[in-house]
Amino acid sequence: MSIDRETFENTSEDELTELSVPDQVLGFLVAHDDRAFQAREIAAQTDPDESAVSTALTRLKGRGLVEHKATYWAVTTDDDRLRSYSGYERATALYNERLGRENKDEWQEHAPEEPHPSLEDTE
Template identity: 35%
Template sequence: MPIDIDRFEQGSSEDLRSGGRTNAEDILSFLAAHPEQAYTPKEIHEATDVARGSVGVVLSRLEDRDLVRHRGEYWAISDAEDIEKTLSAMATARAATDRLGSEDPEEWGSGIDESEEQE
């Protein structure tokens, strides 16, 4: 979903997250909600708003993890029993990152309160 240019230019990185969910979560959730159907990448794009160019890459990565399957142009959720566990783990990881921050050590800070350094 597009945002206005003022929000783009003035928003923080946190403000510019698109709902917080990853493309993989969006696609996996969509396919899991429709286990009796298979979809083309275009249909998945239209249903999830994941960028058309990203859908194929995400589907391939999900297939590598045995979470989705495909035949010809169609993709469907796999028969794997751990789809719900995977979605739950993704949501948990996202929540932890939102709460605790990035894995980038440069964003962590020193861990020392600046008032303690002045003593």
């Protein structure tokens, strides 16, 4: 994806660097820390394909940052471990910058009663 010259000149290198796949996956799971997802669901909601997401999840599990049960993945509940991950702070900051800080109370107020059909298990 290209950017305009003004953005190129006025944006720091850190801001222009894309998030790594593990950072994207972890950022997604942190933003949805009350749920567990299948790899294909995470891939559908983020940029990387399912294969890249699966690899990232395995690496994040090895670092103790995500938990795995059957075909589902969730972010760890160990906040200290999360904060110790160097990509966590950067991913959180970039997601907050792009999307704004999440207010879970506001989100819950507008959340649908039923999950989106794309999040339902079709198997």
